[in-house]
Amino acid sequence: GKPLLVVATHIHLDHVGSLHEFPLRAGPRHSAAYFNSMDDAVTYAHMFHDLEDAVSKLPAPGWKAADYKIPPAPLMRTLDEGDTVDLGDRLFRVLHLPGHSPDSIALFDEADGLFFAGDAIYDAMLIDDLPDSDRSAYRRTMQRLLDLPIRIGHGGHGPSFDAKRMREIANGYLRRTDGIGA
Ligand SMILES: [Zn+2]
Structure with a gap:
């Protein structure tokens, strides 16, 4: 209701x-x-x-x-870094996490660590070679995620992950792309 x-x-x-x-x-x-x-x-x-x-x-x-065409779907509300989405019993902070795409945002509940990551980070092959991907930006996003105190993360693809697994994914990406587009 x-x-x-x-x-x-x-x-x-x-x-x-x-x-x-x-x-x-x-x-x-x-x-x-x-x-x-x-x-x-x-x-x-x-x-x-x-x-x-x-x-x-x-x-x-x-x-x-x-x-196949995707029907237009105008936004009633736009979200950017620092904005909040208040559900009444839960407050999400919006993080802007570019790299996979320039517009990637994620939702983070700072009170209990629930994290909806979209394609900013997920536990499967990370895609950083689309025309609008940016490896340097993706590396900065991964650096930032290393310190994000999540309890559970749900990505746009793959299984859910905890903070330890998220750090493994982020560190793996940083290792693989070391020296590329930094
Ligand atoms: Zn995507």
């Missing part, structure tokens, strides 16, 4: 494909204007067009992956 607010952590296709179905939408200030158009150039929805087995069942007769 309470209003449902959806928060998009960044504008990549696998995070905003159905955003228009939620009436109350928040997302990153950095990419906010693009939510009005959902331009393929920023969502990378075109990557879906040639994907083998893109869907297991056709949404409509004659539907083709090549026709």
